[in-house]
Amino acid sequence: MKIHVTDQAGVEHELEGLEGWRVMEVIRDWGLNIKAECGGACSCATCHVYVDPDWFGKVGTRSDEEEDLLDTVGDVKATSRLSCQILMSEELDGLKVTLAASAAQ
Amino acid sequence: MSGNEIVTDVVVIGAGPVGLFSVFELGLLDLKCHVIDILDRPGGQCAELYPEKPIYDIPAFPVVTGQELTDNLLQQIAPFNAEFHYSRMVTSVTKQEDGTFRLTTDADEVFVAKVVVIAAGGGSFMPKRPPVEGIEAYENTSVFYAVRKMEDFRDQDVVIVGGGDSALDWTLNLQPIVRSLTLVHRRDAFKAAPASVNRMKELVMEGKINFLLGQVSRLEGADGQINHVHLATDAGDLSVPATRLLPFFGLTMKLGPVADWGLELNDNLITVDTEKFETSVPGVFAIGDINHYPGKLKLILSGFHEAALMAQAAKKIVSPDERVIFQYTTSSTKLQKKLGVV
Numbered sequence: 265m266k267i268h269v270t271d272q273a274g275v276e277h278e279l280e281g282l283e284g285w286r287v288m289e290v291i292r293d294w295g296l297n298i299k300a301e302c303g304g305a306c307s308c309a310t311c312h313v314y315v316d317p318d319w320f321g322k323v324g325t326r327s328d329e330e331e332d333l334l335d336t337v338g339d340v341k342a343t344s345r346l347s348c349q350i351l352m353s354e355e356l357d358g359l360k361v362t363l364a365a366s367a368a369q
Numbered sequence: 370m371s372g373n374e375i376v377t378d379v380v381v382i383g384a385g386p387v388g389l390f391s392v393f394e395l396g397l398l399d400l401k402c403h404v405i406d407i408l409d410r411p412g413g414q415c416a417e418l419y420p421e422k423p424i425y426d427i428p429a430f431p432v433v434t435g436q437e438l439t440d441n442l443l444q445q446i447a448p449f450n451a452e453f454h455y456s457r458m459v460t461s462v463t464k465q466e467d468g469t470f471r472l473t474t475d476a477d478e479v480f481v482a483k484v485v486v487i488a489a490g491g492g493s494f495m496p497k498r499p500p501v502e503g504i505e506a507y508e509n510t511s512v513f514y515a516v517r518k519m520e521d522f523r524d525q526d527v528v529i530v531g532g533g534d535s536a537l538d539w540t541l542n543l544q545p546i547v548r549s550l551t552l553v554h555r556r557d558a559f560k561a562a563p564a565s566v567n568r569m570k571e572l573v574m575e576g577k578i579n580f581l582l583g584q585v586s587r588l589e590g591a592d593g594q595i596n597h598v599h600l601a602t603d604a605g606d607l608s609v610p611a612t613r614l615l616p617f618f619g620l621t622m623k624l625g626p627v628a629d630w631g632l633e634l635n636d637n638l639i640t641v642d643t644e645k646f647e648t649s650v651p652g653v654f655a656i657g658d659i660n661h662y663p664g665k666l667k668l669i670l671s672g673f674h675e676a677a678l679m680a681q682a683a684k685k686i687v688s689p690d691e692r693v694i695f696q697y698t699t700s701s702t703k704l705q706k707k708l709g710v711v
Contacts, residue, residue: 308418309619337500338500
């Protein structure tokens with residue numbers, strides 16, 4: 265399965281994702297500019313992405329903890345998510361996200 | 370030379386789990402440690418990022434939280450009486466002619482040590498900089514990430530951003546002395562003490578402060594001095610006159626001064642060997658998440674292993690003429706005495 269990630273410079277990358285991986289892990293594994301400093305524990309908000317509006321309804325909803333963490337990024341939009349909280353699955357094949365400035369290393 | 374130098378065998382930079390465990394391994398070899406950390410308490414990432422989160426891959430602990438791990442390590446290293454220095458950052462490490470190292474901190478202290486152990490994890494925890502273009506130009510003149518002197522805010526037009534305890538506490542504390550105060554948060558929900566939130570709302574009702582829903586989009590000003598903070602709000606761009614901006618977005622890790630200590634780096638990590646975990650500067654070791662070697666895994670358990678091997682090499686530097694016999698805590702009365710269990 266594939267995900268399409270637009271980096272902070274506006275360049276689109278097609279990345280191979282694996283079932284059960286977190287979207288953050290896919291992005292990090294491919295070496296894009298994502299800090300993800302807590303390693304996926306939903307504790308830091310440095311894996312912030314904007315989900316393409318067509319996909320936003322399919323990636324689940326923000327937990328209260330994730331909502332609280334989004335207070336610490338400064339560039340929240342309606343489609344903001346922490347990419348460590350989105351698990352890859354068949355339904356998300358083709359998912360499109362854009363890396364937020366606040367996710368940069 | 371100042372008369373206030375702290376002289377010791379080893380300075381450990383970083384009080385995260387790996388830094389703490391290095392005190393144990395060094396202590397078994399009779400090396401005296403001073404531990405320095407930028408946070409105000411021990412635990413590093415375990416304390417700052419996920420104190421309540423379960424960790425499942427610490428040997429012999431099927432599950433342990435970051436705080437429990439920290440507390441257990443502190444108990445384990447207690448017999449060695451390491452001295453802890455919190456809320457300060459090591460700013461420089463210099464090798465002296467006699468082979469010892471001179472370390473300075475941002476609290477104007479000087480440490481002299483035979484061995485330096487860098488266990489700084491992802492680097493120093495520093496305030497998160499909001500993604501606002503050009504904000505660096507105003508930092509420490511009109512944009513601050515902490516209140517060091519309240520006087521800097523007297524009679525100023527202050528904008529505070531954030532929804533946590535720091536934002537709320539400083540809203541309440543600064544309100545009596547400022548000319549105007551605007552609290553900005555992206556939503557009408559806060560992750561702060563309810564009493565503070567209630568008091569803030571009262572101040573808004575009394576007309577003493579403003580509360581705006583939005584996010585900072587742009588700063589206007591010149592020569593380091595802001596004059597307007599632009600907010601992106603549901604109603605569009607809003608310009609707020611301001612002479613001080615205080616964003617409170619929590620902490621993030623940055624490599625910090627380590628980059629300037631003359632150590633060989635690999636993509637912001639310190640290159641070490643896998644026999645002693647020594648850096649390119651003999652006598653300076655790097656263990657835990659901050660080091661790099663082929664096959665490195667950023668796991669707490671790897672850091673513990675690195676600490677044990679590092680300690681053996683550190684001992685040879687501190688006591689080159691002493692013959693060290695490898696012993697087990699289970700069977701060695703000598704080690705048990707050090708641990709205070711016999």
